[in-house]
Amino acid sequence: xxxxxxxxxxxxxxxxxxxxxxxxxxxxxxxxxxxxxxxxxxxxxxxxxxxxxxxxxxxxxxxxxxxxxxxxxxxxxxxxxxxxxxxxxxxxxxxxxxxxxxxxxxxxxxxxxxxxxxxxxxxxxxxxxxxxxxxxxxxxxxxxxxxxxxxxxxxxxxxxxxxxxxxxxxxxxxxxxxxxxxxxxxxxxxxxxxxxxxxxxxx
Amino acid sequence: xxxxxxxxxxxxxxxxxxxxxxxxxxxxxxxxxxxxxxxxxxxxxxxxxxxxxxxxxxxxxxxxxxxxxxxxxxxxxxxxxxxxxxxxxxxxxxxxxxxxxxxxxxxxxxxxxxxxxxxxxxxxxxxxxxxxxxxxxxxxxxxxxxxxx
Numbered sequence: 559x560x561x562x563x564x565x566x567x568x569x570x571x572x573x574x575x576x577x578x579x580x581x582x583x584x585x586x587x588x589x590x591x592x593x594x595x596x597x598x599x600x601x602x603x604x605x606x607x608x609x610x611x612x613x614x615x616x617x618x619x620x621x622x623x624x625x626x627x628x629x630x631x632x633x634x635x636x637x638x639x640x641x642x643x644x645x646x647x648x649x650x651x652x653x654x655x656x657x658x659x660x661x662x663x664x665x666x667x668x669x670x671x672x673x674x675x676x677x678x679x680x681x682x683x684x685x686x687x688x689x690x691x692x693x694x695x696x697x698x699x700x701x702x703x704x705x706x707x708x709x710x711x712x713x714x715x716x717x718x719x720x721x722x723x724x725x726x727x728x729x730x731x732x733x734x735x736x737x738x739x740x741x742x743x744x745x746x747x748x749x750x751x752x753x754x755x756x757x758x759x760x761x
Numbered sequence: 762x763x764x765x766x767x768x769x770x771x772x773x774x775x776x777x778x779x780x781x782x783x784x785x786x787x788x789x790x791x792x793x794x795x796x797x798x799x800x801x802x803x804x805x806x807x808x809x810x811x812x813x814x815x816x817x818x819x820x821x822x823x824x825x826x827x828x829x830x831x832x833x834x835x836x837x838x839x840x841x842x843x844x845x846x847x848x849x850x851x852x853x854x855x856x857x858x859x860x861x862x863x864x865x866x867x868x869x870x871x872x873x874x875x876x877x878x879x880x881x882x883x884x885x886x887x888x889x890x891x892x893x894x895x896x897x898x899x900x901x902x903x904x905x906x907x908x909x910x
Contacts, residue, residue, distance in 0.1 A: 609901035616894035623881050624888040630867040631892035633860045639896050640856050706855050709846040714834050715862035717827035723870050724824040
């Protein structure tokens with residue numbers, strides 16, 4: 559009996575040492591997951607979840623009377639939200655999405671460029687260079703985005719206004735902002751499948 | 762929306778959509794991932810939800826087309842043979858010119874609505890809270906897109 563008890567204690571100690579068959583509190587699991595890049599605090603899921611939560615909150619708070627005014631105020635505030643978030647990332651030293659993207663050496667559609675200078679990267683895109691357009695300092699975000707046709711910006715603006723007017727009149731469109739990251743998460747999983755099929759994985 | 766998005770994705774990101782369609786073998790998968798199957802499903806849903814009178818909801822085509830344009834222009838694309846104005850752009854890098862245009866368009870719509878229907882009764886707290894939640898939703902959505910590039 560005593561040997562059995564000892565073996566059980568030894569097994570429990572070994573299990574505790576190896577981390578198997580033990581129930582950890584959620585905070586510990588989350589901290590471990592955040593360190594190992596696990597499922598709980600996966601950055602894509604976290605951002606998509608935050609977008610869904612904010613979209614649901616906005617839908618809950620908005621009404622047909624306040625739809626146009628809140629949408630107008632939202633887009634008036636949005637540049638300051640981006641600026642504030644970028645300044646905080648630079649101050650704290652967090653890796654922003656652009657720097658993560660740059661660190662992964664993935665050539666982006668949003669060609670990045672810093673006030674006429676180019677960041678040379680050894681194994682990035684063509685010719686070993688990744689052109690980086692960092693907005694947010696100097697002239698301010700977006701002022702150097704001269705290569706985007708104004709027609710595209712106007713199309714998006716008018717389309718957003720149409721959706722907002724329709725929503726204020728009929729109140730139909732629900733959470734269309736929040737479906738945006740969800741759709742990208744689906745594409746992300748598809749890309750992961752494709753990369754796994756090609757013989758390598760991101761993880 | 763789903764068939765339109767599938768068709769647009771087929772042209773904008775042919776590498777992803779083609780590889781995904783091959784894997785969709787079951788009939789239920791084809792109803793959601795194939796453009797033709799999704800069109801059939803969407804038509805049935807539209808007829809059923811509109812109580813078999815879809816022409817009463819014909820005006821809904823306007824926001825549907827608007828949403829397709831929004832998704833198309835804010836979604837990263839891999840097809841570079843498209844016209845310049847139809848190619849996607851980075852929302853985060855162009856937030857200032859985009860927000861100026863959106864605010865101008867919405868101010869015009871709000872002024873027209875005020876002239877026609879009178880000034881709407883606006884709850885300030887509700888409006889500000891809703892606007893902040895929407896702004897954060899757009900911010901996180903754009904972060905998702907930037908992270909996935």
